Amino acid sequence: MTIHYFAYGSNLATHRLLQRIPEARVDRVAKLREHRLCWHKNDKGQSGKCDIKSTGDDNDVIYGVIYLISQDGKATLDYYEGHGFGYLSKTVEITTLDGETIDALTYYAIDIDAIQQPYHWYKEHVLRGAREHDFPTDYIAMIEAQESIDDFDEERVWRELGIYMD
Numbered sequence: 001m002t003i004h005y006f007a008y009g010s011n012l013a014t015h016r017l018l019q020r021i022p023e024a025r026v027d028r029v030a031k032l033r034e035h036r037l038c039w040h041k042n043d044k045g046q047s048g049k050c051d052i053k054s055t056g057d058d059n060d061v062i063y064g065v066i067y068l069i070s071q072d073g074k075a076t077l078d079y080y081e082g083h084g085f086g087y088l089s090k091t092v093e094i095t096t097l098d099g100e101t102i103d104a105l106t107y108y109a110i111d112i113d114a115i116q117q118p119y120h121w122y123k124e125h126v127l128r129g130a131r132e133h134d135f136p137t138d139y140i141a142m143i144e145a146q147e148s149i150d151d152f153d154e155e156r157v158w159r160e161l162g163i164y165m166d
Contacts, residue, residue, distance in 0.1 A: 003074055004104035006030060006094050008037060008064035009050030010122055012129020019163055020080050021073040027066040029133050030094040030102065036060045039118050039146055041086060041109035047149065048116030049086075050126060051109035063135045066094070066104060074105065086111045119151040121160040128164070 004027065011017045017024050034056050041049040052062055069077065081087045087107040094104050118126075123146060130140050151157050 001071055003069050003071065004102055005067045005069050005074070005077065006032065006064045006092060006104040006106040007067055007129070008032070008052060008062050008106065010125035010129070011067075012065055012133065013125045014065075014129070014132060015163055016125050016129070017067060021067075021069055021076050023070060024073055025068045026133075027068050028096050029135070030064055030066050030096045030104070032062040032064060032092055032094050032106070033058055034060055035062045035092075037062050037142075038109075040112045040114050040116060042111040042113035042116055043086065045113070045116075047119045047122065047151070048113070049109070049118065049122060051112065052092075052106065063130070063133075063139050064094070064106075065129065065133050066096070066102065081107050083107070118146065118148045119157075120148045121151060121157050123148040124161060 007017065014026055032052060034054060035052045036055050038051045038053045039048040041051045043049050083089060086109060088110050089105055089107050091103050092106050093101055095101055127143050130143055
């Protein structure tokens with residue numbers, strides 16, 4: 001069974017997602033209406049990760065990528081996303097850029113800390129994905145404007161960004 005997975009955070013970067021789920025396939029770009037991108041998912045008190053916040057306002061839109069994954073791929077993704085601890089999954093109605101409506105799996109934060117900011121490397125994953133998939137320039141500018149912080153764990157920084165060096 002193929003699952004439509006709507007990625008909006010660090011998994012926007014295809015290279016990053018393929019490191020996790022090699023059989024995943026990019027389908028297309030889509031939008032989630034009445035939601036706003038936030039960076040407040042608490043990552044063990046160290047940094048913030050992306051989240052989708054429901055606003056009910058049709059002017060609020062999150063751009064993302066639909067990936068096609070298997071049931072095994074979803075289990076792997078649940079592991080990486082900390083399903084049940086930091087995130088839970090749900091089905092959302094998304095709209096492709098050509099107007100098709102699709103139900104897709106996505107993740108939302110259950111451990112929120114509004115003062116957390118993302119590490120520079122995490123923001124870089126999100127930016128790379130947004131640029132790779134040709135998101136609107138104003139949306140990319142919004143991501144660029146997000147404040148981020150240093151990660152003093154140099155090994156983790158290398159591990160995270162080193163995937164782009166091959």
